Every structure is written in structure tokens, then in C-alpha cells.
Amino acid sequence: MRITNLNPATDIGASAWFVELEGHRLLLDAGTHPKREGRDSLPLYNLIRREDLDAIAITHCHHDHVGSLPVALRHFPKAHVLMPELSYFLIERVLHNSVNVMTRQRDELGIKEYPLYSHDEVDEIAALFQGFRYNREIEWAAYHKTRAGAVSPTLEFYDAGHALGSAGIMVRGQKETLFYTGDVSFRDQTILRGARFDDVKTDVLIMETTRGDRDVPPGFSREAEIEHLTTALERVLKRKGCVLIPTFALGRTQEILALLALLMKAGKLRSQPIYIGRLGRAFTEIYDLEAHRAHRNHSNLKLTEALNLVVLEAGQVDKMRLSGGRIFVLTAGMMSEHTAAHDLAARMIGDERQAIFFVGYADPDTPGGRLKAAKTGATFLFSGSAGEVTRRCEVQDFDLTAHANREELLEFVGQVSPRAVLLAHGEVAARRWFEEQIRSRHPKIKVIQPEPGKTVEV
Numbered sequence: 335m336r337i338t339n340l341n342p343a344t345d346i347g348a349s350a351w352f353v354e355l356e357g358h359r360l361l362l363d364a365g366t367h368p369k370r371e372g373r374d375s376l377p378l379y380n381l382i383r384r385e386d387l388d389a390i391a392i393t394h395c396h397h398d399h400v401g402s403l404p405v406a407l408r409h410f411p412k413a414h415v416l417m418p419e420l421s422y423f424l425i426e427r428v429l430h431n432s433v434n435v436m437t438r439q440r441d442e443l444g445i446k447e448y449p450l451y452s453h454d455e456v457d458e459i460a461a462l463f464q465g466f467r468y469n470r471e472i473e474w475a476a477y478h479k480t481r482a483g484a485v486s487p488t489l490e491f492y493d494a495g496h497a498l499g500s501a502g503i504m505v506r507g508q509k510e511t512l513f514y515t516g517d518v519s520f521r522d523q524t525i526l527r528g529a530r531f532d533d534v535k536t537d538v539l540i541m542e543t544t545r546g547d548r549d550v551p552p553g554f555s556r557e558a559e560i561e562h563l564t565t566a567l568e569r570v571l572k573r574k575g576c577v578l579i580p581t582f583a584l585g586r587t588q589e590i591l592a593l594l595a596l597l598m599k600a601g602k603l604r605s606q607p608i609y610i611g612r613l614g615r616a617f618t619e620i621y622d623l624e625a626h627r628a629h630r631n632h633s634n635l636k637l638t639e640a641l642n643l644v645v646l647e648a649g650q651v652d653k654m655r656l657s658g659g660r661i662f663v664l665t666a667g668m669m670s671e672h673t674a675a676h677d678l679a680a681r682m683i684g685d686e687r688q689a690i691f692f693v694g695y696a697d698p699d700t701p702g703g704r705l706k707a708a709k710t711g712a713t714f715l716f717s718g719s720a721g722e723v724t725r726r727c728e729v730q731d732f733d734l735t736a737h738a739n740r741e742e743l744l745e746f747v748g749q750v751s752p753r754a755v756l757l758a759h760g761e762v763a764a765r766r767w768f769e770e771q772i773r774s775r776h777p778k779i780k781v782i783q784p785e786p787g788k789t790v791e792v
């Protein structure tokens with residue numbers, strides 16, 4: 335099979351893999367690069383624009399995996415779009431929200447290329463979307479059968495435990511198989527249960543490596559981390575400070591809300607309103623409505639009923655009084671500019687009563703990453719619009735990741751024993767760690783780090 339890495343950059347970037355298998359062509363994911371702007375954020379679709387694509391399969395609805403789908407479909411208007419059924423309930427909201435964000439960025443940052451697609455376009459392509467249950471074989475090339483009697487390759491979604499509707503994708507041809515992990519969590523989160531990749535065996539593996547550059551500290555446990563978070567919340571609320579937890583709207587927000595709901599139920603946290611954003615609210619409702627379809631814990635826990643969720647309207651965070659101990663769970667996780675989390679953080683940073691608690695990854699080149707790195711009392715450039723600020727607020731980092739740890743992924747490589755592994759979705763140092771480890775532990779497995787735009791024959 336031939337695989338082309340369409341990520342335009344060498345970092346985590348935008349996920350998009352072009353796969354040619356036994357005469358059929360498939361695109362796995364159609365993301366955008368979160369740190370790039372305009373067309374530079376797109377995968378290298380030009381490289382495959384002359385190809386005849388049968389289908390596009392989506393692992394999950396985070397922007398780095400699905401944000402450029404309407405652009406991909408402009409190149410391949412006949413391609414069917416396949417995704418896990420739970421993603422089917424989310425994807426249109428995600429794409430419409432993208433249009434809104436890009437439109438705002440055009441107006442506020444002057445990025446003339448934005449939006450890269452329109453609301454109408456999202457509505458038009460929606461008819462191509464198909465949702466499938468996990469662990470069902472789907473004939474993805476059947477629509478374009480060219481040779482009479484040729485047997486079509488299949489694909490199958492495996493629950494990846496990362497966010498609602500997330501999947502790894504198994505592609506099966508007549509002679510060989512490919513498995514793409516997407517983003518994966520092997521461990522249970524508060525709501526979602528861990529990935530169900532137990533029986534995965536494959537010839538070729540494309541694997542995420544997000545956490546390849548960080549070790550799990552000795553004695554670490556998620557439970558202990560939750561205890562630390564609980565104590566820290568109590569401490570800040572007691573001094574009448576506010577707590578901001580910056581998160582992704584899909585996945586992280588609901589996991590944190592579930593945690594807060596359980597703490598309140600157990601009497602470990604005073605019952606009080608939780609302030610969230612509009613998109614976070616929309617996805618939270620879908621988590622509730624689709625609870626019966628998801629492989630999850632606390633399936634009777636309805637977040638919208640268990641919590642007093644207060645949705646903040648645009649601009650409201652600029653005016654709210656920051657006293658009396660409020661809890662905010664707001665996007666964006668990395669505090670990119672012109673988001674509620676960014677604007678609220680800008681107000682909180684200089685106030686020692688306030689606290690900002692990170693619960694996920696923040697790239698060092700983002701406002702969130704710079705805040706994480708700033709020591710108390712240090713003056714640093716938070717963002718273009720907020721300028722230089724002096725950090726007086728409390729900042730903590732809690733490891734409640736939705737990504738597999740590197741040791742778990744290494745174990746997974748051993749389990750599937752592929753003939754080749756393509757390292758994906760990680761910074762250079764993270765991929766290097768995996769390459770060294772796999773080479774020493776599994777010398778027979780070929781390790782490939784395909785560069786942007788490069789096609790590898792495996």
C-alpha cells in the first residue's frame with residue numbers, strides 16, 4: 335500500500351493521510367493546523383487533487399482531524415464521508431462553529447482568506463455524511479467499483495476512548511491491513527471508558543505520539559490528580575477567588591463537568607453554578623442525549639441536570655465581577671486569542687486571588703502555553719491583543735489527559751506487531767522517542783516518520 339502524509343507541518347499539525355490500497359483510494363481525517371492561519375493551516379490537498387478518491391473516513395470531531403473537511407470535499411465532491419455514528423451528531427456543529435470562528439478572525443485579525451468555507455457549504459456537504467457503529471465492517475469503495483467482481487476493501491471503526499465518537503480505523507484489503515489510531519486514550523476518563531483496541535492486529539500501523547516527550551512520573555495516578563484538583567478548587571473558592579479551567583469544547587469540557595458534578599454529589603465541592611460557553615453547552619447536551627450509545631461510566635449522569643450550568647453570552651466575561659468564588663469551564667484549551675478563556679484569563683492573571691487550572695495540553699507557542707511557563711511575578715507577553723502581563727494569579731497544571739501515555743502506546747505496538755509503524759501526531763522529540771524505543775524493543779518492525787507531503791510504500 336502507499337501512504338502519503340498530508341500534514342503540512344512536522345509537528346502535531348493537521349491530520350490527513352492519503353491511502354492507496356489495491357487500486358482504491360481513501361483519505362483518513364481532514365484536519366486543520368491549530369497554530370497556522372488561512373490556507374497555511376490546510377493539509378497538502380494539492381498533492382492528491384488529480385486522484386480519484388473513493389471515501390473520506392474521520393476519526394473524531396476535533397479540528398485537527400476534521401476542520402478542513404469541506405475543503406477536501408471541494409477536491410473530491412463524490413467521496414462519501416464515513417465516521418462513527420456518535421461523530422455524526424457532532425460534526426455539523428463543529429464545522430458551523432469553525433465558520434463562525436474563521437469569520438471572527440477575518441474581522442478581528444484581518445485574515446482575508448477566512449472563512450475557508452461557508453455555512454451553506456457545510457449544509458450542502460452534510461448529505462454525504464454517514465455514521466456507523468463501532469465494530470462493523472463497511473465497504474468503503476463499493477460505490478466506485480470499476481472492475482466487475484472486484485472485492486472491495488472494508489473499514490471498521492474501533493472505539494478510541496478519546497472524546498465522544500472517537501475511533502481508530504481498521505482498513506482491510508484483500509492482502510493487507512492498515513490500522514490508524516487517531517487520538518486514543520487507553521485509560522478510562524471520568525465519563526468515557528478507555529479504547530477498545532484489544533484485538534487489533536495489523537500489517538501497517540499509523541500511530542499518534544502526542545505524549546512521546548513526557549514520562550509518567552513515578553506514583554502518578556489519575557485518582558490522585560483528581561484529589562489534588564479538588565483540594566486546589568476548595569482552597570481558591572475559600573479565599574473567594576475564581577477558578578478558570580480552559581478546555582476544548584468537545585470532550586475535555588464534559589469530562590471536567592462530570593468530575594465537578596461527582597464532587598458536588600459527594601459533598602466534596604459546594605454546589606454552585608458552573609459558567610460555560612455556548613459550544614461547550616451544545617456538546618454537553620449531546621453527551622447527555624447520546625449517553626445510551628456511548629461506551630461510558632456514569633451513564634445515568636446527565637450533566638445538564640446534575641449541574642447548574644450558566645451559559646455566558648459573547649462579551650459577558652469582560653464585565654462579570656470576579657469575586658465570590660466562581661468556576662468557569664471555557665474554551666479554548668490553549669487560550670487562543672478572541673476566546674472566552676483568553677479574555678477571562680487576561681483579567682485574572684494580575685490578581686493573586688484568582689486561579690487558572692490547566693487540565694490538558696497547551697502548546698508553548700500559545701497564550702495558554704506561555705502562561706503555563708510564566709513564574710509568579712514574571713512579566714511576559716500573553717498575546718497580541720492582551721500584550722505584556724505580570725502573573726500574580728495561581729496557575730496549576732493537572733494531568734487529566736485524553737491521550738494515551740507513551741508506555742501504553744509502546745505496549746500497543748507490541749500487541750499489534752505490524753511490519754511497519756508510521757509515527758504521527760506528535761512533536762519531533764515525541765516521535766524520536768518512539769522511534770528509538772520501537773527500534774530497540776521490536777527490531778523487526780520498520781519505523782517510518784513520513785515527512786510532510788512524502789509518499790511511502792509499505
Ligand SMILES: [Zn+2]
Pocket residue numbers: 394396496497517
Ligand atoms: Zn483529539
Ligand SMILES: [Zn+2]
Pocket residue numbers: 396398399517759
Ligand atoms: Zn488530535
